Amino acid sequence: MSETVRFVLAAALCCCGLGVIATSVFGVFRFRFVLNRMHCAAIIDTLGTLFLLAGLMVAAEAPTYVFKLLGILLFLWIGSPIASHLVCRMELLTDPDALSHMEHSEEMEEDGDGIL
Numbered sequence: 001m002s003e004t005v006r007f008v009l010a011a012a013l014c015c016c017g018l019g020v021i022a023t024s025v026f027g028v029f030r031f032r033f034v035l036n037r038m039h040c041a042a043i044i045d046t047l048g049t050l051f052l053l054a055g056l057m058v059a060a061e062a063p064t065y066v067f068k069l070l071g072i073l074l075f076l077w078i079g080s081p082i083a084s085h086l087v088c089r090m091e092l093l094t095d096p097d098a099l100s101h102m103e104h105s106e107e108m109e110e111d112g113d114g115i116l
Contacts, residue, residue: 010059017051024048034091035098038084045080049073 020043027040053073057066092098 006058010055013051013055013058017048017053017055020044020051021048034095035088038087038091042080042084045076045084049076 024040024044027043028037031037031040050073053069057069060066060069
């Protein structure tokens, strides 16, 4: 593969990853309810990391680097859903008002606020 094509592809993937991460970080600070924040953080862990590490894999010249980055990606994809599930479960068990945050009412639609 030509060096220019590899550089452009790696830069595009890394820029997509940074865009996803920036959007998700904005969502983490924007949402008030912990489960919504957790969803944004999970997007950083999965999609943002996928794009960034895919860009680094394309840029890497040695196959050993690609395998190491693939291992990092797999460990993150295994650990992140488990951690998100445990945080969600803890929130639902400890917050007595958690179910009221999840209800959808007509007033929320009229205000335009929703859960934000």
